Amino acid sequence: MNDVLVAEDLRKTYGDTAALAGVSLSVEEGEVFALIGPNGAGKTTLVRALTGTTDPDSGSVSVFGTDPQSADPQRLALLPQAFDPPERLTARELVEYYAGLYDEARDPEAVLAEVGMADADDTWYENLSGGQRRRACVGTALVNDPDLLFLDEPTTGIDPAGRRSLWALIEELADRGTTVFLTTHYMEEAERLADRVALLADGEVAASGSPSALVAEHGGRTRIVVETDADAGAVADAVAGTDFEVEASDGQLVVAGVEPEDIGDVVAALNDRGVAYESLAWKQPTLEDAFLRVTGKSVAGGAGISVETDREGEPAFAGGER
Numbered sequence: 001m002n003d004v005l006v007a008e009d010l011r012k013t014y015g016d017t018a019a020l021a022g023v024s025l026s027v028e029e030g031e032v033f034a035l036i037g038p039n040g041a042g043k044t045t046l047v048r049a050l051t052g053t054t055d056p057d058s059g060s061v062s063v064f065g066t067d068p069q070s071a072d073p074q075r076l077a078l079l080p081q082a083f084d085p086p087e088r089l090t091a092r093e094l095v096e097y098y099a100g101l102y103d104e105a106r107d108p109e110a111v112l113a114e115v116g117m118a119d120a121d122d123t124w125y126e127n128l129s130g131g132q133r134r135r136a137c138v139g140t141a142l143v144n145d146p147d148l149l150f151l152d153e154p155t156t157g158i159d160p161a162g163r164r165s166l167w168a169l170i171e172e173l174a175d176r177g178t179t180v181f182l183t184t185h186y187m188e189e190a191e192r193l194a195d196r197v198a199l200l201a202d203g204e205v206a207a208s209g210s211p212s213a214l215v216a217e218h219g220g221r222t223r224i225v226v227e228t229d230a231d232a233g234a235v236a237d238a239v240a241g242t243d244f245e246v247e248a249s250d251g252q253l254v255v256a257g258v259e260p261e262d263i264g265d266v267v268a269a270l271n272d273r274g275v276a277y278e279s280l281a282w283k284q285p286t287l288e289d290a291f292l293r294v295t296g297k298s299v300a301g302g303a304g305i306s307v308e309t310d311r312e313g314e315p316a317f318a319g320g321e322r
């Protein structure tokens with residue numbers, strides 16, 4: 001496969017802040033590549049360096065084999081994180097305006113339909129919902145039918161339904177062969193959309209790979225998390241002597257290495273010793289766990305399969321087969 005985007009040792013400092021502290025990465029043609037990082041990690045600075053909208057202090061970027069400023073604008077598009085079109089433009093006028101900037105542009109009607117804005121195309125931008133606004137903005141990045149599309153936090157600040165419809169659109173674009181480079185702090189977004197992700201913290205790529213490979217390598221083991229007011233030592237004793245690895249702290253017990261078929265053994269061990277608990281949840285490692293373990297920082301989210309208790313020590317096994 002061809003690399004359409006290559007960055008080597010990018011560095012960018014603002015005062016005492018190293019926004020980029022030596023970032024190298026490459027993105028293959030047709031790939032969806034997600035850059036994950038918390039606020040301030042350097043995501044926007046990296047997107048700006050990759051698209052030639054800021055100059056790095058050092059390092060190099062190659063887009064389609066040339067520097068970003070020389071790359072064919074017809075083949076590239078960027079949806080910046082902060083993009084505030086005039087409030088008194090309709091969605092149609094906005095997309096038409098952007099279509100007018102290119103030698104060859106797609107039919108604005110088709111673009112509006114593709115981003116799910118066909119019914120709201122005559123509504124002023126100021127009257128659109130957050131999700132509609134973002135979709136209209138995505139439309140401006142699709143008018144030139146780009147081969148490489150940069151989306152800087154495309155779904156930040158929009159509701160879950162709007163987020164899902166944008167995910168579906170990004171999947172459609174990827175199916176058509178568009179290379180997508182997106183930044184996000186939503187793990188679910190990266191896990192669902194990305195072929196590969198890079199975990200960015202403090203301006204450095206801490207790890208990269210497919211979501212499943214990162215989880216397998218860095219996410220830790222399946223585990224049961226028990227919320228309990230019982231004394232931490234007593235709780236640890238409850239599962240002592242089993243093959244599980246136990247970490248106890250006040251209010252919480254984590255039993256690692258628990259496969260689904262072992263859940264009953266852990267529950268029985270707790271019950272045998274009369275340990276009462278508020279909740280007991282079996283969790284598989286997630287990308288959030290991998291991020292936490294690799295960087296020591298949290299991004300957001302991360303849910304396991306929860307087993308609520310309906311009375312002391314009795315699991316209700318909500319939402320699962322028994």
Ligand SMILES: Nc1ncnc2c1ncn2[C@@H]1O[C@H](COP(=O)(O)OP(=O)(O)OP(=O)(O)O)[C@@H](O)[C@H]1O
Pocket residue numbers: 014017018019037038039040041042043044045046081185
């Ligand atoms: N123009 C600038 N002047 C000074 N500092 C800047 C500038 N741009 C970015 N920074 C700093 O560089 C660091 C990285 O910022 P950046 O916006 O790239 O992070 P981010 O990961 O995109 O964050 P967010 O998710 O909040 O958008 C931050 O500490 C930020 O304050």
